[in-house]
Amino acid sequence: MASRPENGGAPPPPLPRRPPPRVLLLRHPHHFSLIDRPLPDGFRFLKPWESPLPFDDFLSSADARSAEAILTSAGTIGFEVAKRLEAFGCAVSYNSRKQKPYVSYPFYSNVCELATNCDVLVICCGLNEQTHHMINREVLLALGKKGVIVNIGRGPIIDEKEMVQLLVQGELGGAGLDVFEKEPYVPEELLGLDNVLLSPHAAVLTPETVSNLCYLIIRNLEAFFSNKPLLSPVLDE
Protein backbone atom coordinates (compact mmCIF):
# COMPACT_ATOMS: atom_id res chain seq x y z
CA MET A 1 0.00 0.00 0.00
CA ALA A 2 1.26 3.51 -0.74
CA SER A 3 2.48 5.31 2.36
CA ARG A 4 0.53 8.32 3.61
CA PRO A 5 2.02 11.67 2.49
CA GLU A 6 3.84 13.52 5.27
CA ASN A 7 1.57 16.55 4.91
CA GLY A 8 -1.43 14.54 6.15
CA GLY A 9 -2.98 13.81 2.77
CA ALA A 10 -3.25 17.35 1.34
CA PRO A 11 -2.41 17.43 -2.37
CA PRO A 12 1.28 18.19 -2.94
CA PRO A 13 2.16 21.68 -4.17
CA PRO A 14 2.49 22.00 -7.95
CA LEU A 15 5.92 20.84 -9.04
CA PRO A 16 8.25 23.42 -10.50
CA ARG A 17 9.72 22.60 -13.88
CA ARG A 18 13.38 21.57 -13.62
CA PRO A 19 15.86 21.43 -16.48
CA PRO A 20 16.69 18.08 -18.02
CA PRO A 21 20.38 17.27 -17.70
CA ARG A 22 21.16 17.53 -21.39
CA VAL A 23 20.22 21.17 -21.23
CA LEU A 24 23.27 21.57 -18.99
CA LEU A 25 25.23 21.07 -22.15
CA LEU A 26 23.21 23.16 -24.52
CA ARG A 27 21.85 26.08 -22.62
CA HIS A 28 23.61 29.32 -23.10
CA PRO A 29 24.98 30.73 -19.84
CA HIS A 30 22.83 33.85 -20.25
CA HIS A 31 19.71 31.78 -19.82
CA PHE A 32 20.80 29.94 -16.68
CA SER A 33 18.97 32.19 -14.28
CA LEU A 34 15.61 31.71 -15.99
CA ILE A 35 15.30 28.10 -15.03
CA ASP A 36 17.51 27.42 -12.06
CA ARG A 37 16.16 28.78 -8.85
CA PRO A 38 16.44 27.33 -5.35
CA LEU A 39 13.39 25.26 -4.58
CA PRO A 40 11.03 26.65 -1.93
CA ASP A 41 10.16 24.46 1.07
CA GLY A 42 7.84 21.64 0.15
CA PHE A 43 9.01 21.43 -3.44
CA ARG A 44 11.19 18.72 -4.84
CA PHE A 45 13.11 18.01 -8.01
CA LEU A 46 11.05 16.58 -10.85
CA LYS A 47 12.18 13.28 -12.27
CA PRO A 48 12.47 13.61 -16.07
CA TRP A 49 9.58 11.21 -16.72
CA GLU A 50 7.28 13.16 -14.37
CA SER A 51 7.60 16.26 -16.46
CA PRO A 52 4.32 17.63 -17.85
CA LEU A 53 6.19 19.35 -20.68
CA PRO A 54 8.32 17.93 -23.49
CA PHE A 55 12.05 18.25 -22.81
CA ASP A 56 12.52 20.06 -26.08
CA ASP A 57 10.70 23.11 -24.77
CA PHE A 58 13.93 23.90 -23.05
CA LEU A 59 16.02 23.63 -26.14
CA SER A 60 14.30 26.46 -27.95
CA SER A 61 16.53 29.09 -26.42
CA ALA A 62 19.67 26.99 -26.46
CA ASP A 63 22.46 28.72 -28.27
CA ALA A 64 25.73 26.88 -28.25
CA ARG A 65 26.73 27.90 -31.75
CA SER A 66 29.43 30.28 -30.73
CA ALA A 67 30.94 27.88 -28.26
CA GLU A 68 34.06 25.87 -28.67
CA ALA A 69 33.15 22.95 -26.50
CA ILE A 70 35.77 20.61 -25.21
CA LEU A 71 35.30 17.24 -23.64
CA THR A 72 37.40 15.47 -21.13
CA SER A 73 37.24 11.97 -22.50
CA ALA A 74 35.90 10.62 -25.72
CA GLY A 75 34.24 7.70 -24.00
CA THR A 76 30.73 6.45 -24.63
CA ILE A 77 29.03 9.48 -23.13
CA GLY A 78 31.66 11.88 -24.46
CA PHE A 79 30.95 10.74 -28.01
CA GLU A 80 27.21 11.13 -27.61
CA VAL A 81 27.64 14.60 -26.15
CA ALA A 82 30.02 15.55 -28.96
CA LYS A 83 27.54 14.44 -31.62
CA ARG A 84 24.86 16.67 -30.16
CA LEU A 85 27.15 19.64 -29.68
CA GLU A 86 28.37 19.36 -33.25
CA ALA A 87 24.77 19.54 -34.42
CA PHE A 88 24.61 22.93 -32.71
CA GLY A 89 27.66 24.10 -34.60
CA CYS A 90 30.18 23.74 -31.76
CA ALA A 91 33.79 22.97 -32.55
CA VAL A 92 34.60 19.93 -30.42
CA SER A 93 37.99 18.84 -29.10
CA TYR A 94 38.86 16.33 -26.43
CA ASN A 95 41.34 15.26 -23.80
CA SER A 96 42.12 11.75 -22.71
CA ARG A 97 45.06 9.84 -21.26
CA LYS A 98 46.22 9.21 -24.79
CA GLN A 99 45.04 10.12 -28.25
CA LYS A 100 42.45 7.74 -29.63
CA PRO A 101 43.24 6.75 -33.23
CA TYR A 102 39.56 6.33 -34.10
CA VAL A 103 38.56 9.81 -32.85
CA SER A 104 38.80 12.60 -35.40
CA TYR A 105 38.34 15.57 -33.02
CA PRO A 106 41.48 17.57 -32.19
CA PHE A 107 43.27 16.09 -29.17
CA TYR A 108 44.79 18.00 -26.23
CA SER A 109 47.09 16.01 -23.97
CA ASN A 110 47.00 18.73 -21.32
CA VAL A 111 43.75 19.67 -19.58
CA CYS A 112 44.93 23.17 -18.75
CA GLU A 113 45.82 23.90 -22.35
CA LEU A 114 42.45 22.51 -23.34
CA ALA A 115 40.67 24.79 -20.86
CA THR A 116 42.58 27.81 -22.18
CA ASN A 117 41.27 27.10 -25.67
CA CYS A 118 37.60 26.52 -25.02
CA ASP A 119 34.39 28.24 -23.97
CA VAL A 120 32.73 25.20 -22.45
CA LEU A 121 34.51 22.34 -20.73
CA VAL A 122 32.34 19.25 -20.42
CA ILE A 123 33.49 16.66 -17.90
CA CYS A 124 32.36 13.19 -18.88
CA CYS A 125 35.30 10.99 -17.99
CA GLY A 126 35.36 8.39 -15.25
CA LEU A 127 36.58 9.06 -11.71
CA ASN A 128 39.90 7.44 -10.86
CA GLU A 129 43.14 8.36 -9.09
CA GLN A 130 44.26 10.45 -12.06
CA THR A 131 41.01 12.30 -12.56
CA HIS A 132 40.34 13.06 -8.86
CA HIS A 133 40.55 16.89 -8.68
CA MET A 134 41.92 16.91 -12.23
CA ILE A 135 39.90 20.09 -12.71
CA ASN A 136 41.73 22.22 -10.17
CA ARG A 137 42.08 25.97 -9.64
CA GLU A 138 44.63 26.29 -12.43
CA VAL A 139 42.36 24.61 -14.97
CA LEU A 140 39.33 26.63 -13.86
CA LEU A 141 41.26 29.89 -14.10
CA ALA A 142 42.39 28.85 -17.58
CA LEU A 143 38.72 28.38 -18.50
CA GLY A 144 38.23 31.88 -17.20
CA LYS A 145 35.58 34.54 -16.68
CA LYS A 146 33.74 33.70 -19.88
CA GLY A 147 34.18 29.96 -19.58
CA VAL A 148 31.56 27.46 -18.46
CA ILE A 149 32.22 24.14 -16.80
CA VAL A 150 29.72 21.30 -17.16
CA ASN A 151 30.10 18.16 -15.02
CA ILE A 152 28.07 15.07 -15.82
CA GLY A 153 30.82 12.64 -14.78
CA ARG A 154 31.53 12.53 -11.06
CA GLY A 155 31.72 15.36 -8.52
CA PRO A 156 35.27 14.76 -7.21
CA ILE A 157 36.75 15.24 -10.69
CA ILE A 158 36.43 18.97 -9.96
CA ASP A 159 37.96 20.59 -6.88
CA GLU A 160 34.54 21.82 -5.81
CA LYS A 161 35.74 24.22 -3.11
CA GLU A 162 37.92 26.05 -5.63
CA MET A 163 35.17 26.03 -8.25
CA VAL A 164 32.63 27.56 -5.85
CA GLN A 165 35.09 30.24 -4.80
CA LEU A 166 35.90 31.16 -8.40
CA LEU A 167 32.22 31.26 -9.36
CA VAL A 168 31.42 33.51 -6.42
CA GLN A 169 34.35 35.79 -7.26
CA GLY A 170 33.37 35.93 -10.94
CA GLU A 171 36.65 34.37 -12.02
CA LEU A 172 34.75 31.51 -13.66
CA GLY A 173 31.88 32.31 -16.02
CA GLY A 174 29.35 29.63 -15.12
CA ALA A 175 28.67 26.01 -14.31
CA GLY A 176 26.19 23.28 -15.19
CA LEU A 177 26.44 20.54 -12.59
CA ASP A 178 24.71 17.19 -12.37
CA VAL A 179 27.17 15.73 -9.87
CA PHE A 180 28.75 17.02 -6.68
CA GLU A 181 31.74 16.20 -4.55
CA LYS A 182 29.85 14.99 -1.47
CA GLU A 183 26.40 14.07 -2.74
CA PRO A 184 23.68 14.71 -1.74
CA TYR A 185 25.32 17.79 -0.20
CA VAL A 186 25.30 20.79 -2.55
CA PRO A 187 27.37 23.82 -1.52
CA GLU A 188 24.97 26.52 -0.32
CA GLU A 189 26.68 29.22 -2.38
CA LEU A 190 25.78 27.47 -5.64
CA LEU A 191 22.07 27.78 -4.95
CA GLY A 192 22.21 31.57 -5.01
CA LEU A 193 24.22 32.03 -8.19
CA ASP A 194 22.50 33.10 -11.40
CA ASN A 195 25.19 31.61 -13.61
CA VAL A 196 24.87 28.10 -12.19
CA LEU A 197 22.48 25.39 -13.33
CA LEU A 198 22.04 22.36 -11.07
CA SER A 199 20.42 18.98 -11.53
CA PRO A 200 20.29 16.21 -8.92
CA HIS A 201 22.59 13.51 -10.43
CA ALA A 202 19.82 12.74 -12.87
CA ALA A 203 21.64 12.71 -16.21
CA VAL A 204 21.12 8.98 -16.42
CA LEU A 205 17.44 9.03 -15.54
CA THR A 206 15.41 8.83 -18.71
CA PRO A 207 13.08 6.03 -19.79
CA GLU A 208 15.25 5.53 -22.90
CA THR A 209 18.40 5.01 -20.81
CA VAL A 210 16.75 2.36 -18.70
CA SER A 211 15.39 0.39 -21.66
CA ASN A 212 18.68 0.76 -23.59
CA LEU A 213 20.56 -0.50 -20.55
CA CYS A 214 18.34 -3.58 -20.25
CA TYR A 215 18.78 -4.25 -23.97
CA LEU A 216 22.57 -3.89 -23.70
CA ILE A 217 22.80 -6.25 -20.73
CA ILE A 218 20.76 -8.91 -22.50
CA ARG A 219 22.76 -8.59 -25.75
CA ASN A 220 26.05 -8.77 -23.83
CA LEU A 221 24.93 -11.90 -21.97
CA GLU A 222 23.79 -13.50 -25.23
CA ALA A 223 27.14 -12.68 -26.85
CA PHE A 224 29.13 -13.93 -23.84
CA PHE A 225 27.35 -17.28 -23.67
CA SER A 226 27.64 -17.74 -27.45
CA ASN A 227 31.40 -16.95 -27.40
CA LYS A 228 30.83 -13.88 -29.59
CA PRO A 229 32.45 -10.44 -29.16
CA LEU A 230 30.81 -8.37 -26.42
CA LEU A 231 28.88 -5.29 -27.44
CA SER A 232 30.44 -3.13 -24.72
CA PRO A 233 33.72 -4.62 -23.50
CA VAL A 234 35.52 -2.69 -20.76
CA LEU A 235 38.55 -1.10 -22.42
CA ASP A 236 41.44 0.42 -20.50
CA GLU A 237 42.36 3.33 -22.75
Ligand SMILES: NC(=O)C1=CN([C@@H]2O[C@H](COP(=O)(O)OP(=O)(O)OC[C@H]3O[C@@H](n4cnc5c(N)ncnc54)[C@H](O)[C@@H]3O)[C@@H](O)[C@H]2O)C=CC1
Ligand atom coordinates in the same frame (compact mmCIF):
# COMPACT_ATOMS: atom_id res chain seq x y z
N1 LIG B 1 25.58 11.88 -14.19
C1 LIG B 1 25.12 10.68 -14.47
O1 LIG B 1 23.94 10.38 -14.25
C2 LIG B 1 26.03 9.67 -15.08
C3 LIG B 1 27.38 9.80 -14.95
N2 LIG B 1 28.20 8.86 -15.50
C4 LIG B 1 29.65 9.04 -15.34
O2 LIG B 1 30.20 9.26 -16.64
C5 LIG B 1 31.41 8.53 -16.73
C6 LIG B 1 31.71 8.19 -18.18
O3 LIG B 1 30.75 7.24 -18.63
P1 LIG B 1 31.00 6.47 -20.02
O4 LIG B 1 31.27 7.45 -21.10
O5 LIG B 1 29.87 5.53 -20.17
O6 LIG B 1 32.30 5.65 -19.68
P2 LIG B 1 33.49 5.20 -20.66
O7 LIG B 1 34.22 4.15 -19.92
O8 LIG B 1 32.98 4.91 -22.02
O9 LIG B 1 34.38 6.51 -20.77
C7 LIG B 1 35.21 6.91 -19.72
C8 LIG B 1 36.25 7.78 -20.35
O10 LIG B 1 37.06 8.37 -19.31
C9 LIG B 1 38.34 8.52 -19.88
N3 LIG B 1 39.36 8.71 -18.87
C10 LIG B 1 39.75 7.86 -17.90
N4 LIG B 1 40.80 8.39 -17.22
C11 LIG B 1 41.06 9.59 -17.78
C12 LIG B 1 42.01 10.61 -17.53
N5 LIG B 1 42.95 10.47 -16.58
N6 LIG B 1 42.00 11.73 -18.28
C13 LIG B 1 41.06 11.89 -19.25
N7 LIG B 1 40.14 10.94 -19.56
C14 LIG B 1 40.14 9.81 -18.83
C15 LIG B 1 38.56 7.22 -20.66
O11 LIG B 1 39.54 7.40 -21.65
C16 LIG B 1 37.20 7.00 -21.27
O12 LIG B 1 37.12 7.56 -22.57
C17 LIG B 1 31.19 7.30 -15.84
O13 LIG B 1 32.43 6.83 -15.35
C18 LIG B 1 30.33 7.85 -14.73
O14 LIG B 1 31.15 8.28 -13.66
C19 LIG B 1 27.72 7.82 -16.21
C20 LIG B 1 26.37 7.65 -16.36
C21 LIG B 1 25.42 8.58 -15.83
Ligand SMILES: O=CC(=O)O
Ligand atom coordinates in the same frame (compact mmCIF):
# COMPACT_ATOMS: atom_id res chain seq x y z
O1 LIG C 1 25.78 8.23 -12.43
C1 LIG C 1 25.15 7.32 -12.85
C2 LIG C 1 25.73 6.19 -13.49
O2 LIG C 1 24.97 5.42 -14.10
O3 LIG C 1 26.98 6.06 -13.44
